[in-house]
Amino acid sequence: MLHLVHEVLDAQLLDRHDQKIGRIDDLVLELGDDGRPRVSAVLIGGSPRARRMGSWIAALARLFGLRETGVSRVPFAAVRRIGDDVALDVEQGDLSSERLERWLREHVVCRVPGSAGERK
Amino acid sequence: MTNPQVLLGELVGRRVRDDEGRVIGRVLELSAEIALREHDRDYVVTTYHVASFGHLDRIAGSRFMQQLIEMLGPRMGCHRYLVPWDIMDITDPRRPRLRRPLDPRWHQGPR
Amino acid sequence: MKKLGEIALGIVTGIGGFLEAGSIATASQAGSEFGFQLAWVMLLGTASLACLMEMTGRLAAVSHRSYADLMRERFGVRFFLLPLVALLLVSFLSLAAEVGGVAITLEMATGISLRWWAIPVALLGWALLWRGTFGLMEKGTAIFGLVALVFAVGAFKLHPHWPDVAKALLPSTPSHDRARYWYIAVSVLGASISPYLYVFYSAGAIEGGWTVDDLGVNRMTVSLGNIFGGALAICVVVVAAMVLAPGHVKVDSFEPISRMLVTPLGEAGFVLFAATLFVTCFGTTLEIALAMAYLLAEGFGWAWSQNLRPSKDARFSMTYTVAILAAAVPIVLGMNPFALTNIAMVLTAASLPVTVLPLIVLMNDRRILYRDTNGWMSNAALVIISVMAIALFVAAIPLQVTGGG
Numbered sequence: 001m002l003h004l005v006h007e008v009l010d011a012q013l014l015d016r017h018d019q020k021i022g023r024i025d026d027l028v029l030e031l032g033d034d035g036r037p038r039v040s041a042v043l044i045g046g047s048p049r050a051r052r053m054g055s056w057i058a059a060l061a062r063l064f065g066l067r068e069t070g071v072s073r074v075p076f077a078a079v080r081r082i083g084d085d086v087a088l089d090v091e092q093g094d095l096s097s098e099r100l101e102r103w104l105r106e107h108v109v110c111r112v113p114g115s116a117g118e119r120k
Numbered sequence: 121m122t123n124p125q126v127l128l129g130e131l132v133g134r135r136v137r138d139d140e141g142r143v144i145g146r147v148l149e150l151s152a153e154i155a156l157r158e159h160d161r162d163y164v165v166t167t168y169h170v171a172s173f174g175h176l177d178r179i180a181g182s183r184f185m186q187q188l189i190e191m192l193g194p195r196m197g198c199h200r201y202l203v204p205w206d207i208m209d210i211t212d213p214r215r216p217r218l219r220r221p222l223d224p225r226w227h228q229g230p231r
Numbered sequence: 232m233k234k235l236g237e238i239a240l241g242i243v244t245g246i247g248g249f250l251e252a253g254s255i256a257t258a259s260q261a262g263s264e265f266g267f268q269l270a271w272v273m274l275l276g277t278a279s280l281a282c283l284m285e286m287t288g289r290l291a292a293v294s295h296r297s298y299a300d301l302m303r304e305r306f307g308v309r310f311f312l313l314p315l316v317a318l319l320l321v322s323f324l325s326l327a328a329e330v331g332g333v334a335i336t337l338e339m340a341t342g343i344s345l346r347w348w349a350i351p352v353a354l355l356g357w358a359l360l361w362r363g364t365f366g367l368m369e370k371g372t373a374i375f376g377l378v379a380l381v382f383a384v385g386a387f388k389l390h391p392h393w394p395d396v397a398k399a400l401l402p403s404t405p406s407h408d409r410a411r412y413w414y415i416a417v418s419v420l421g422a423s424i425s426p427y428l429y430v431f432y433s434a435g436a437i438e439g440g441w442t443v444d445d446l447g448v449n450r451m452t453v454s455l456g457n458i459f460g461g462a463l464a465i466c467v468v469v470v471a472a473m474v475l476a477p478g479h480v481k482v483d484s485f486e487p488i489s490r491m492l493v494t495p496l497g498e499a500g501f502v503l504f505a506a507t508l509f510v511t512c513f514g515t516t517l518e519i520a521l522a523m524a525y526l527l528a529e530g531f532g533w534a535w536s537q538n539l540r541p542s543k544d545a546r547f548s549m550t551y552t553v554a555i556l557a558a559a560v561p562i563v564l565g566m567n568p569f570a571l572t573n574i575a576m577v578l579t580a581a582s583l584p585v586t587v588l589p590l591i592v593l594m595n596d597r598r599i600l601y602r603d604t605n606g607w608m609s610n611a612a613l614v615i616i617s618v619m620a621i622a623l624f625v626a627a628i629p630l631q632v633t634g635g636g
Binding site: 004051 | 123127131148150151153155161163164165210211
């Protein structure tokens, strides 16, 4: 038995290497032929998040150029484990919701000295 | 992929009406379980938890207020119904409604 | 032995960590205008902070999840927006005030305007965050923070009538200037109950890998650290009351406060004050910038840890980078750090309900805390703090208008 709101929605997501890759911003339920809802996908990204924050936040987000292209839709079949966190069988590098992280890493952070290597 | 899809975020917290249009509470939780099919394992919804907050319904809009009211318990006049999946019509997630009259057996009683 | 070390570190952190631009400014205002009379508010603020920190620390130790993490997960993203926006706003104002506090000590030391110092201070703070680990930062600010003990020395050398100080620890109402009295009371509470502290503290518990076994350490550090920190803050009130109140010195900048310790300690008092303000404000600058990054990263599920290299948590490290650099801007533009401090403290007080009320639900949830949910005493404390928080929310802005100027 799984509680979708309590245990799944808003849960921390991990990728294949247990790296943090955002939270479950929404879940897609697909109604089967018999009308029975089945959990079909996980949505990660700014625009599903904004949609849940209420209609005028969503409108504001669209106004500021938040687009659906930054959203990742991961099939629920890719879930490896559900516990305190939800682990997915995906690569962080493949997710469009992680584009900002990659862009910042490559274009900003890595150009500053002391950004990589081991910490003392 | 032609099957209708519903976002959980759209559904949670919405007021649920019975077959005659009376508000019976708000969608609080969905229970799901694994249904073994031929090829893949799917989580399918089994039960909707609908919570009625009585006269506090007006302030029970956020999940924080809902949990606070539930925590304070039955004295606040709140109770839960466990509605089987086939009774609930969620094709319009903003207006979930029951297909049949409310069954007293679904009542969870004061926790 | 390890635990003793942790408790000792916690106490040392409490000594220096409690004082910063906000608490030094508000405590001095309290002392200079109302003598010892507002000492009870300091006590109330410290006790409230101790309770809240104990709870968020317990939450982190038992559930291995931080405060911000649970706020998002338990109440959903829509509710989370409320504490998120409130915390970012008041934290940013406080951060700017702390950067201003550091800059002003450099102005005192060099004569060069504080507006020139804001950017170098922000850059130095950023460099430490970029290169340093959590433990290094924690220990560094704790040990240098010990310089704040000069306020205790100062208070004792002034030979106040201690029974009067003790009497002031009980609540009393003023005989004059009611609006001003309550305005300062609100600022004092805003300065002591800083929400960034419990965001930071619970994230620190996660960074330190706390478990249920650390609950004792949590309780000891929080109570002892806050007793020492609160006592020191009351010493600031005492010094201000003994030195500034007789001459009716109105405290509306850091200038009169900076000479406060000269009376008991001679010229060294000025240097020691500047050192205290520098070290405590600088330490707090680092803490607030990190707290803002923790809040966003935990709430949105980004990779975060002060022990990772920035390339492993780009969004997290860019958050504190942007926050600390942006905080220098109001100072560069010539905003008065003291005025900024006052506004930040009042708004902090007003923001408390959104960060405190959710704890009522979290701390009583057996699915999170198992056997370590709040007992009746903690719950009673939490309810009292919540009622106070709501009162502060209602009263803060009107009091800013009537008693602020």
